[in-house]
Amino acid sequence: MNTQNQQKDKSIADLRIDYSHASLSEADTATDPITQFGRWFDEAMHAEVPEANAMSLATVGSNGRPSSRIVLIKQxxxxxxxxxxNFESRKGHDLEQHPYGALLFHWIALERQVRIEGRVEKVSDDESDAYFNSRPLQSRLGAIASAQSETIASRELLEAEYTKAERQFGDNPPRPKHWGGYRLFPDTVEFWQGRRSRLHDRILYTLDVNGGWLRQRLQP
Known part of the structure; x- marks a missing residue:
């Protein structure tokens, strides 16, 4: 390894921040994780965290290999x-095979993460229709034009599909059957607050057999 690469590796290894923004105790948290998530989400919005609604979605394919991508929470x-x-995207096929997912919100400005795991199901057609029809026209046409995750030879072909949809449906495109919503029903939710010396606060909620939530502190 040359000197330049050694210096680069050393500089990456030295990247660190000693978190000091806030703390999190059991007494600070709500009795259920949805209420607690709502509090933190509101604080992220108030702090104007960029794209506070962005979350990583991890799924597992039929080959047992995980994959993740950023999607936007809508409710x-x-x-x-x-x-x-798109139900026919890679994540859609993954969820057809293994209907479980993991979500991750990372609000770095607040030194916070929220990890959520659980079973995933499609929402009702009525819910998908309502949200689809609330989207900007260009987004609705894009959902029709794009066979998400499939290969395509060029950008020009993709734009041609968009123009085709625009000419066919005009200002009132219908929701395609391959597009709609998923809902993750959580059974574990972890709230992570960065602290000094890497002694972070971690509060884990676990759903019990009676539908109640158990709160526990995890070691960092």
Whole structure:
């Protein structure tokens, strides 16, 4: 390894921040994780964290290998966490084979993470229709034009598919059957708050057999 590469590796290894923004104790948290998530989400929005609604979604394919990507949360409530996508995409095929997922929110400005795991199901057609029809026209046409995750020979061909959809449907494109929402029903939710000396605060909620939530502190 040459000197330049050694210096580069050393500089990456030395990258670190000693977190000091806040703390998190059991007494600070709500009795259920959805309420607690709502508090933190509101604080992220108030702090103007860039794309606070962005989350990593991890799935597992039929070959047992995980994959992850960023998607945008569109709703959360006592039922779970909802996003919308192409059912025939890689993540859609993964969820068809293994209907479980893991979500990760990383709000670095607040030195916080939220990890969420659970079973995933498609939302109702009515919910998918309602959200699809609320989207900007260009986004609706894009959902029709793009066979997400499939290969295509050129950008020009993709834009030609968009123009074709635009000419065919005009200002009122219908929701394609291959596009809609998923909802993750959480069974574990972890709230992570960065602290000094890497002694981070971690509060884990676990769903019990009676539908209640157990709160525990994890070591960092």
């Amino acid at each position: 959360f409530d006592e039922r779970g966490f909802t996003w919308f996508t």
